[in-house]
Amino acid sequence: MSLDTRQIQPTKPTPAGGGDGALAPGRVLQNRYEIMGILGLGGMSAVYQGRDRRFPGVMKLCAVKEMKSHSLDPQMRQIAVQNFEREANILATLSHPAIPKVYDYFSEEARSYLVMEFIEGRDLEAVLSEMTGFLPQEQVLEWSIQLCDVLQFLHDRNPAIIFRDMKPSNIMLDKHGRLRLIDFGIAKNFQPGQKGTMIGTEGYSPPEQYRGIADQRTDIYALGATLHHVLTRQDPRVEPPFSFHERPIQSTNPAVTSEYAQIIMRALEYEPDRRWPSAEEMQRVLITLRPASVAHYGARATAHIDSGEVQPLWTFACEDEIRSAPILSNGVLYVCSYDHNVYALNSTTGKFLWKYATDGGIAGSPCVVDDRVIIGSDDRVVYCVNAQTGRIAWTCPTQGRVRSSPRAQYGHVFFGSDDRRLYAVNLQSGRASWKVEMDGPVRSSVAIGDDLLYFGDEAGSIYCVDIRGTIKWRYSTKRAVTSSPVYSKELQLVVVGSQDGTVYGLDAQSGWVVWRFRTGKAVISSPCVDEGMVYIGSADTNLYALEAKTGRQIWKYATDGQVNSSPAAANGVLYVGSVDGMVYSIDVKTGTLRWRVHTNGPVISSPIIEEDVVFIGSNDRLVYALPA
C-alpha cells in the first residue's frame, strides 16, 4: 500500500464538495474491488483496504489508492492526475521484493484509482513510536542493507528513478519481517541537470533538494537521516536542519558501533560529493559489518519476478531426466540425460546436432577435451566420442555404474566407479594407466590441484591421491561424500560437502581440517568457490554463502526444496536449481533473489553460464537456455 499519510488518523476528513467524501465500506469499484475500510486519508488522496471479488473463495486483500482531485483550479487538478498516473506507471514497471506490486489502474466518477498489493504490517515510524529503548544494531543493519538494495535497484533503472522521500513512515515492515518501500507519489525519473521543485520531507531531505536538485545522493542522504532517526529515536523534523553531525548517533545510543555510525554519517555529509557515491557502495561496506553468525534477515524474498518475465531463449527436450550440468565448448552444448544419450546442441539456437546412445542412464556431466567428449554411463562403461560427429573413439569398461563425471588433465581422464575404484585412463588409447581401490563407490568427481587429485567416496572419506595413484591423505567424514570437491589454489583449500550435513574446508597439502560448516541436512551439492566465497546447497533447502577462508556464513537463501544442484557464479550473480522445480538467480553479495524460473520437475542439474546465458537441465527432461 502506498500513501504518505498512512499513519495520520482521519480525525478531520478533508472538507469536500458534494459526493467528494471518503468511500463507505461495502462500496464496490469496477464491479470488482470491495472497499472494506480506510487505511489513510490525506489532502489529495486516500487509501482504502479493499478486497478483490474475482477471488470469491478467498479473502484476497488489496490496497486501493484514490486520488481525489477536488481542487477547483483545473490546472492544479490536471497536475495532480498526472502525478498520480506517473506513480502508477513507475510502480507498474518495477519488480523488486521491496516494492509493492501494482494490480490495476482505472478512473471512475472523476477519481483515479490504483490497486496495489496490500502489505500487512506497520511502518517504521509506528514501530518506533510503539517501542521503548533502542532497536538492536543487528536489526537496523539488515534494514540498511535491504534499503540500499532497493535504492540501488531504483537508481539502476534507465532512466534512474530517484525515490526522493525516504523516511520511516514510507517504509513498511511486513509480517515476514521484510522492509517494503511505499509511496512512490513523488518518485521521479532522474534527468541530469534538470532542477525541479522541492518536494520531500523536511528533516530527511538533503540541502540540495531544497534547491530543487535531486540525484542518487539525495536518496542516500535521506536514507542516512532515516537510519539516524531509527537508531537515535531523535525525529529530524523537530531538530535543527542538517544537524546530524552535531548529534552523533553514539552519544544517544552507545550500543551502536563506531564503524556503523561512520557509514551512516558519510551518507549525511552536507556536500553530495562527500557522501557515498552510490547505494551499492554503501551497501558493500555495510555488509562487512554483518555478524557472520547471524542468518541474513529477509534473505528469502517471496516476492519475485514472475517467471513469465524471464522467458527461455530456447528449450530442448530429452527423453528422460537431466541430472547433471551441461558443458559448453566451441558453441556446442553437450548434455547428458538419463535417457542413455549424450546430446550435442547448438548453444545459440538449441538446434540438435547429434546424439550418442549408451546402454544405461547417464547421471554425470560430460567432459570435453581436445575434440573429444567423454561420458560415464550406468551401463558401467566410459565412452569417448568425437565432439564434432559423435562417432565413438574408444570405450573403457569398469565393474560398476559410472556416476562420477570424468575430468581430464595430464593427457588422462580421471573418474570413479561404483566398483569403488578411481581410474586414470589414457586419453588417446582409452587404456587405464592405473586404478586405485577405495572403501566405497566413487560417485564424486575429481578436482585437480597441483599434481594432486581430490575426490570422495560413498564410505565417507575425502581422498587426496597423487597423479601416480598413491594416496597422500584421507579425511573421514561421517557419511557418504557424493559432492565433488573444489580446489582453491589461492587458499590452498579443498572444499567439499558430505551427506553428514557438513561442508569441509581441508588443507590441500595435508588434509588438516581448516574449517567446517554444518547445514541441517545432507550436502550433495558441490561447492562453487568464487572471489573468496564458497557457495553450496544443502538438502535442508538452503543455499549458503560462506567465507572461503573461515567457513563463516555470510548469508543463506531458502528455497522450497532440497538444493542438490551445484551453484555457479557469473558477474555477481549466482545460479542454482532446487528440487522445488525452480532455477534461482541470486545476488551474490546480498543473497537476495533476482528472479526464479519455474520448470516442471525437480532441478538437480547444475547451471553453467556463458556470455549472459544460463544453461541448465531439469527432471522435466528439458534443457533450458535462460537469459542471465
Add this chain to the structure above:
Amino acid sequence: MSVAENSLSASQSRVRQLQIGHVSDVGLVRSHNEDASLVVESVFEGDQAAETVGLFVVADGMGGHQAGEVASALAARMVAGRLMQDVYIPYLRQVTHQADQLPLTEALQQAVEAANQAVHDQVPGSGTTLTCALVINARVYLAHVGDSRAYLYYNHELKQLTRDHSYVDKLVELGQISLEAAAVHPQRNVLYRAVGQGDQLEIDIHLLDLPNSGRLLLCSDGLWGMLSDRIIQAVLASAHSPQDACQKLIAAANEAGGRDNITAVVIERVGG
C-alpha cells in the same frame, strides 16, 4: 604429457624446520614491559613423514596498575594452552583427520575467545592485543585482534597481513583521514577491538603459505609505530638469521625513540 612424466620424484624424507628469532624489550620510555610473547616449536621425523608444528603469540596489554602486563601474559598463556589441547595433542594422537576434531580456524577462534573471557573475568578494566600464528608445515593460520601486526617478507616484498583494529585505521579505511594524518592522530592508540572486551569479540583469521626462505614477523606497535615499512623490510631482507633480524629491529626502534615496549618474533622456514 603422461602421468609418469609428470610424476614427482621418489619421495624422500626431508627435514623442514623453522628458524625462530625472538626479542622483547621495554623500550626507552616505559618503566615496565606490558608485551607478552610465546614461542613453541615441534619437529617430528619418522614414519616416512617430516612435520613441523609451531605456535607463536605476541600480545600487548593495556590498563593501569600493571593490569596491562597481567592481561597480555594471561592471554598468551590461555591461547597456547587451548591450542595445545585442541590441535597439538590430537596431532600427536593422529586423530586430526576425523570429523569429530575441531577444525583449525575454530580451534584458533575458541582459543582467542577463551583468552578474551579469562582477561575479562580476571583482569577487569584491562585489555590486550593478540596476534597468534599456528604454523603447520608450510601453512600459517593467523588469529588476530588489536593493533599488533603480522608481516610476511618474501621475494623482496613486505606484506602486512593483519589489519589494525584501531580507530584511526578505520578512519583511513573510510577515507576520512589520510595515512599521514593517521600517523600523528591523537587517538591513534585507541582500539575498537581488544581481547578482554568481553562479549562479541570478532577475531580476524588469515590463511597463508610460509614459502621457503620467507620470513614471518609478529610484532607489537612499539616496533611498527617507530619504524617505516621500508626499514622493516630492509632489516628482514638483510639480517643473516631470524634472531639477528629481531635484534636489529629492536635496536632500530629504540634508536628511533623507543617510546613503547617492543616485541618481535621472526619465523623462517628452512630446508626441504
